Amino acid sequence: MMEITRVSELSRKVIDEVERAIVGKRELLEMIMAAVLAGGHVLLEDYPGLGKTLIARSFASALGLDFKRIQFTPDLLPGDITGGYIFNRTKNKFELRQGPVFTNILLADEINRASPKTQSALLEAMQEGQVTLEGESLKLADPFLVLATQNPIEYEGTFPLPEAQLDRFMLKLTVGYPSLEEEKEILQRRRERKRDELALRQITKPKQLLEMRAALENVHVDPDLEGYISALVHATRIDRRVAVGASPRGSLAFLKMARAQAVLAGRNYILPDDVKHFAVPVLSHRLLLQPEYWMSRQIHGDVIRDVLKATPVPVIQ
Numbered sequence: 001m002m003e004i005t006r007v008s009e010l011s012r013k014v015i016d017e018v019e020r021a022i023v024g025k026r027e028l029l030e031m032i033m034a035a036v037l038a039g040g041h042v043l044l045e046d047y048p049g050l051g052k053t054l055i056a057r058s059f060a061s062a063l064g065l066d067f068k069r070i071q072f073t074p075d076l077l078p079g080d081i082t083g084g085y086i087f088n089r090t091k092n093k094f095e096l097r098q099g100p101v102f103t104n105i106l107l108a109d110e111i112n113r114a115s116p117k118t119q120s121a122l123l124e125a126m127q128e129g130q131v132t133l134e135g136e137s138l139k140l141a142d143p144f145l146v147l148a149t150q151n152p153i154e155y156e157g158t159f160p161l162p163e164a165q166l167d168r169f170m171l172k173l174t175v176g177y178p179s180l181e182e183e184k185e186i187l188q189r190r191r192e193r194k195r196d197e198l199a200l201r202q203i204t205k206p207k208q209l210l211e212m213r214a215a216l217e218n219v220h221v222d223p224d225l226e227g228y229i230s231a232l233v234h235a236t237r238i239d240r241r242v243a244v245g246a247s248p249r250g251s252l253a254f255l256k257m258a259r260a261q262a263v264l265a266g267r268n269y270i271l272p273d274d275v276k277h278f279a280v281p282v283l284s285h286r287l288l289l290q291p292e293y294w295m296s297r298q299i300h301g302d303v304i305r306d307v308l309k310a311t312p313v314p315v316i317q
Contacts, residue, residue, distance in 0.1 A: 001218070002211045008266040010212060011037065014203045017062040021198050022055055023189070024182035031173060031281060032059065032147075034264055038256035039213055040170025041126055041146040043111075043285065048151065050175040056107040056147040061200040063209055065104035066141065072114035078121035082131045096133070101125050104141050104206060108148035112158045119165055122146060126168040143209055163244070163288060170253045171278070172285035219259040220269040224314035229254045229275055235307040236287055241299060244288035253282045272313045279304050 015029050022029060032055065035042050044052045053069070060067035070081060083099030100106065101122070111119060125131055129140050148169070151158055166172075178186065190196070204212070229251055237245030258274040265274075284300045293299045 002215045004215055004218065004263055004268045005266055007037070007212045007215045007263050010204055010208070011264055014059070014062045017200050017203055018055070018058045021058045021200060022051055023186050024178050025051075025055075025175065028173060028175060029055070030264060031171060031278070034257055034260035034278075035171050036063065036143075036145060036209070037213055037216060037260040037263060038170060038253075039143070039145075040253060040256060041148070041168060043166070043169040043172045044147065044149045044175060045152060045172060046149075046175045050177065052149040052175055053107060053109060055175070056105060056149075058200055059147070060105040062203050063105075064202040064205045065143070065145075065209070067105045067107070068100040068103040069107040069109055070100050071109050072111050072118070074113060074115060076114045076118045078118055081118070081121040082125075082133060085134055096138075099131075101131060102138075102140060104143055105145050105147060108146055110151060111148040112150040112161055114159065116159055116162055119159070119161060123165060123168065126165075141206075143206060143213070166285045167247055167249050169285060170257065171281040173281055216256070216259045216263055218268060219262050221255065221259070222269070222314070222316050224316060225258075225270060225272065225275065226255070228272060228311065228314050229258075231311045232275070232279070232307055233283075235311055236283060236303065239303055239307065241290055241293055241303055242287050243290050246283055246286040250282060250286045254278065257282060271316065276308060279308055283307075 011033050015026070015033050018029050019026060032042055036059065044055070046052065056069075057067060059065075070076070079099070081099050081101050083097045083102070085094040086097045087093075088095045108122065125140055125144070126146055129142065129144050130137050131140065132138070146169075150161070233246045233248075233251045233254070236242055236250075239245070254275055257278040258270040261274040261277055262268070262270045280301065283304050287300055287303060289299055289303075
């Protein structure tokens with residue numbers, strides 16, 4: 001079993017390596033690395049050109065994982081994701097042609113540009129790590145991680161993701177524009193290396209990553225903190241502004257992310273701050289607001305802040 005300190009050390013090296021390609025987004029990269037350790041999928045919502053695809057490709061390189069990308073478009077079909085059986089005339093039989101979902105890291109680019117039917121092709125893969133074709137269940141690679149990007153819902157030609165699919169993403173994150181100084185550094189780095197592509201070193205291997213994930217199970221969770229997580233999630237269900245609150249999958253996401261955050265900090269126990277740190281990324285996409293609040297993008301944040309403020313924080317010895 002890998003030691004917590006070793007997991008923390010390797011995780012920091014991965015983040016440092018990815019940071020060679022991504023300027024000024026350390027906190028975002030740490031959250032994504034925590035989700036990788038926790039075995040969760042990540043949804044990145046932001047405007048085009050902010051490096052979402054580069055982040056996914058960089059993590060795949062540093063983690064030593066296979067990487068495939070699907071550009072979601074309105075005419076994309078479920079079979080374009082999962083693959084299917086194709087008749088081979090020379091052998092006179094049907095053969096499986098695996099789709100791009102058979103990989104370690106799948107980048108679902110602009111996922112909300114495809115129809116809900118096509119989006120749903122990822123549901124089984126994200127939850128159960130398998131794909132069913134012609135009645136046969138086929139296991140996906142382990143580890144398997146979906147990094148999806150979506151344009152803000154107000155963008156023309158987008159389909160909102162179904163609630164069932166949103167719930168399968170452990171985190172929803174935004175990248176944000178770089179500051180003036182960070183943008184200058186992006187230009188300087190490009191000028192100095194004299195090419196677009198940046199080759200990143202491989203820090204871990206797939207088997208190593210599975211060992212790192214297994215180490216999270218040894219992180220101690222105080223029963224009072226389990227009660228705190230449950231109270232936070234329950235509070236979202238009784239808020240008058242919320243039509244549908246977070247599901248038990250949200251509670252489990254809190255637990256896994258808090259453990260991953262503790263490991264990144266080199267601890268074998270979680271603190272209330274580890275839970276609070278992920279309140280917005282874990283909850284924001286899991287809350288369905290009452291109709292009168294649909295037009296306000298700020299209400300999600302207000303609800304989560306109010307829930308954090310109103311829920312008593314346990315004192316852990």
